Amino acid sequence: MAISRDEVLHVAALARLELSDEEADRFTEQLGAILEAVSKVSELDLGDVEPLSHPLDLVNVWADDEPRPSLPLEAALGNAGEDEDGHFRVPPTGMTRES
Amino acid sequence: MAEWEPVVGLEIHVQLKTRTKMFCRCESGFGAEPNTRTCPVCLGHPGTLPVPNAAAVEWTVKLGLALGCEIAGHALFHRKHYSYPDLAKGYQISQYDVPLCANGRFLVPGPDGDREIGIVRAHLEEDAAKNVHVGGAGGRIGGAAHTLVDYNRGGTPLVEIVTQPDLRSADEAKRFLQLLRQTIVELGISDAEMEKGTLRADANVSVRPRGADELRTRTELKNMNSFTYIARGIEAEVARQIEVWDSGGKVVQQTYDYHPETDALTVRRTKEEAEDYRYLPDPDLVPVEPPAELVERLRAEVPEAPGARIRRLEPQLGFELAEGLVASGRDRLYERTPGERRAVANVVMNQLAGAGIDPDAVDGDELGQLVEARDRIPRAAFLEALAHAGDPDFRAERYLAEAAVADVSELEPIVDDVLAAHPDEAAAYRRGKQGLLGFFVGQVMKRTQGKADAKVVNELLREKLSA
Numbered sequence: 001m002a003i004s005r006d007e008v009l010h011v012a013a014l015a016r017l018e019l020s021d022e023e024a025d026r027f028t029e030q031l032g033a034i035l036e037a038v039s040k041v042s043e044l045d046l047g048d049v050e051p052l053s054h055p056l057d058l059v060n061v062w063a064d065d066e067p068r069p070s071l072p073l074e075a076a077l078g079n080a081g082e083d084e085d086g087h088f089r090v091p092p093t094g095m096t097r098e099s
Numbered sequence: 100m101a102e103w104e105p106v107v108g109l110e111i112h113v114q115l116k117t118r119t120k121m122f123c124r125c126e127s128g129f130g131a132e133p134n135t136r137t138c139p140v141c142l143g144h145p146g147t148l149p150v151p152n153a154a155a156v157e158w159t160v161k162l163g164l165a166l167g168c169e170i171a172g173h174a175l176f177h178r179k180h181y182s183y184p185d186l187a188k189g190y191q192i193s194q195y196d197v198p199l200c201a202n203g204r205f206l207v208p209g210p211d212g213d214r215e216i217g218i219v220r221a222h223l224e225e226d227a228a229k230n231v232h233v234g235g236a237g238g239r240i241g242g243a244a245h246t247l248v249d250y251n252r253g254g255t256p257l258v259e260i261v262t263q264p265d266l267r268s269a270d271e272a273k274r275f276l277q278l279l280r281q282t283i284v285e286l287g288i289s290d291a292e293m294e295k296g297t298l299r300a301d302a303n304v305s306v307r308p309r310g311a312d313e314l315r316t317r318t319e320l321k322n323m324n325s326f327t328y329i330a331r332g333i334e335a336e337v338a339r340q341i342e343v344w345d346s347g348g349k350v351v352q353q354t355y356d357y358h359p360e361t362d363a364l365t366v367r368r369t370k371e372e373a374e375d376y377r378y379l380p381d382p383d384l385v386p387v388e389p390p391a392e393l394v395e396r397l398r399a400e401v402p403e404a405p406g407a408r409i410r411r412l413e414p415q416l417g418f419e420l421a422e423g424l425v426a427s428g429r430d431r432l433y434e435r436t437p438g439e440r441r442a443v444a445n446v447v448m449n450q451l452a453g454a455g456i457d458p459d460a461v462d463g464d465e466l467g468q469l470v471e472a473r474d475r476i477p478r479a480a481f482l483e484a485l486a487h488a489g490d491p492d493f494r495a496e497r498y499l500a501e502a503a504v505a506d507v508s509e510l511e512p513i514v515d516d517v518l519a520a521h522p523d524e525a526a527a528y529r530r531g532k533q534g535l536l537g538f539f540v541g542q543v544m545k546r547t548q549g550k551a552d553a554k555v556v557n558e559l560l561r562e563k564l565s566a
Contacts, residue, residue: 010375011377014180014181014182014375014377015182015189016182053175053380053386054380054382054384054385054386056385058385059173059385059386059387059388060385060386060387060388060389060390061150061151061384061385062150062151062152062153062156062387063124063150063151063152063153064153064154065117065118065119065152065153065154065155066118066119066124067118067119067124067125067126068119068124068125068138070125070126070135070136070137070138071137071138071139071142073132073134073135076134076135076137076138076142076250077134079144084245084247085133085247086132086133086134086135086249087133087134087231087247087248087249088134088184088247088248088250089245089246089247089248090184090245090246090247090248091245091246092232092244092245092246093183093184093230093232093246
C-alpha cells in the first residue's frame with residue numbers, strides 16, 4: 001500500500017477529523033490507490049524536466065489595489081452554523097495556535 | 100563560571116497598508132464592524148480563486164531591496180495547512196522554498212561599531228482572522244466556553260522577515276528593530292506600530308560560551324508588543340538560560356510568552372503533534388516573476404538606509420544623537436535646517452519632538468532662524484514658535500521681533516516679590532538646597548509670561564539669595 005493506516009490517521013488528526021476503524025481502513029485503501037496511480041509518473045526518466053508548479057503557462061497574474069464591495073454582514077454569516085454579535089461562533093479552541 | 104554570549108534571531112511580521120487584502124479586493128485595515136470586510140474569497144468559500152494584490156508584491160520587493168536582499172526571478176505561493184478557526188480555508192497562503200526576497204544584510208550601527216545583520220528571507224503571506232475567546236474559567240483560552248471569529252483581518256497582506264541569529268544582545272535586537280521599523284515607515288508600506296500589531300516580532304534566543312561558534316538549543320519568545328518589552332524579554336530569557344546551563348541543566352526547545360508586568364516567562368502550551376504543515380505550491384496561483392525593470396524602478400525609490408545615515412551623522416553629533424535623530428525619522432529635518440549643528444540637533448530631537456510636531460511638515464530655513472535666535476528671544480516666544488513650526492505658513496520672523504526682558508531694573512522688583520512670597524524656600528536654599536534655584540526661576544518666568552531673560556534672572560536670584 002502506498003500509504004499506511006497510521007499516516008491516514010495522522011493526516012486526519014491534523015485536519016481535526018475523527019475516523020471510525022472502518023473509515024480508516026477504507027480511506028487507507030482509497031488513498032493508496034490514488035497515490036499508486038500517481039506514482040506511475042516516477043517510472044519515467046524526468047531528469048531534464050523542470051519542476052512544474054502550475055499547468056498554465058502564465059506568470060504575474062495580479063490585480064490593482066482597488067477596493068471592491070464586500071458582502072453584506074447577513075450574507076457573510078449566511079452559511080455560519082452559529083453566529084453571535086456579528087461574529088462566526090465556533091466551539092472553544094483548546095490550544096494556542098503556533099504560527 | 101563561563102562567560103556567556105546571547106545569540107538572537109528575530110522573526111518579524113509587518114502588516115502592509117495596502118487598500119485591499121492580499122488575495123481579494125475587500126478593504127483592508129482597522130475599524131470596521133466585525134465581518135463587514137469579507138467576501139467569498141477571504142471566507143474560503145469553495146470555488147473561489149485568489150488574485151494577488153499587485154501593490155503588495157511590489158512593496159515586498161521594495162522592502163527586500165531595502166534589506167539588501169536578492170529578489171527572486173521566480174517565486175511561488177504555497178499553502179501552509181493547519182486547522183484552526185482563524186483560517187477559513189484550512190490553510191494559509193504563504194511562501195516556502197522560493198520566497199520573493201532572500202539573503203539580505205542590514206546595517207545596525209552601535210556605540211562600539213557597526214554590525215551587519217543577515218536577513219534570511221522576506222516573504223509575502225496572508226494574515227489570519229481574529230479570534231475572541233468568550234467565557235470559560237479565568238478567560239484562559241483553554242477554558243473558553245466558545246470562540247468568536249472576525250474575518251476582517253483574515254487575508255490582510257503580511258511580510259514575514261527572518262534574520263540570521265546574528266544579534267548579540269537584547270539592546271542590539273531593539274536597535275535593529277527600531278531601524279527596521281524606520282525603514283518600513285519611510286518606504287510608506289506599513290504603519291509598523293507594535294502597539295497596534297502592524298509590526299510584530301518573535302525572538303529566537305540561545306546562549307553560548309563567549310567566543311564559541313556553536314549554536315545551542317534555542318527557545319522562542321512571543322507576546323512582546325513594544326521595543327522595550329522585546330529587549331526585556333530577551334534579557335530575561337538569556338538570564339534564565341545562563342542559569343540553566345550554569346546549574347548543570349539543559350535548555351529545552353520550547354515557546355515562551357513574556358509577561359512584561361511581572362518580568363515572567365511562561366511556557367506556551369503546544370500541540371502534541373509535531374509541526375506538519377504539508378506545504379504545497381498553491382495550484383490556484385501562478386508563479387510571480389518580478390520583471391527586471393520593475394525591480395530596478397523600485398531599487399531607485401529606496402531611500403538611503405538608516406544605518407548609513409547614522410554613520411554619516413555620527414562624526415558631527417556623536418552616536419547617541421545621530422541614532423536618535425535617524426531612528427525617530429528626524430534626521431532629514433536636521434539636515435535641511437541650517438545653523439550650529441549640535442544646537443539644531445538638540446532642538447529637532449528634544450524640543451520639537453516634545454511639542455509633537457511632524458518633522459516632515461517643518462521648513463528647515465525657518466527653523467534655522469529660530470534656532471539661531473533661541474537665546475535672544477523670550478523662552479515663551481521660542482516655545483510658541485516651535486509649537487507652530489509645522490504650520491503650512493509658518494514664518495520665524497514674527498517671533499524673532501520679540502526681545503527677552505533683560506533689564507535688571509524691570510526684573511529686580513519681580514525677583515524680590517517672588518522671594519518675599521516664598522520665605523520657606525528661600526531659607527531652605529540658603530541652608531544648602533541649591534536645587535531650588537530652578538523653582539525660583541520658574542516663578543519669575545510665570546510672572547513675566549516667560550519673557551524674562553533666563554540668564555539675567557539666574558544672576559539676580561543667586562545674588563539676592565547669597566546676600
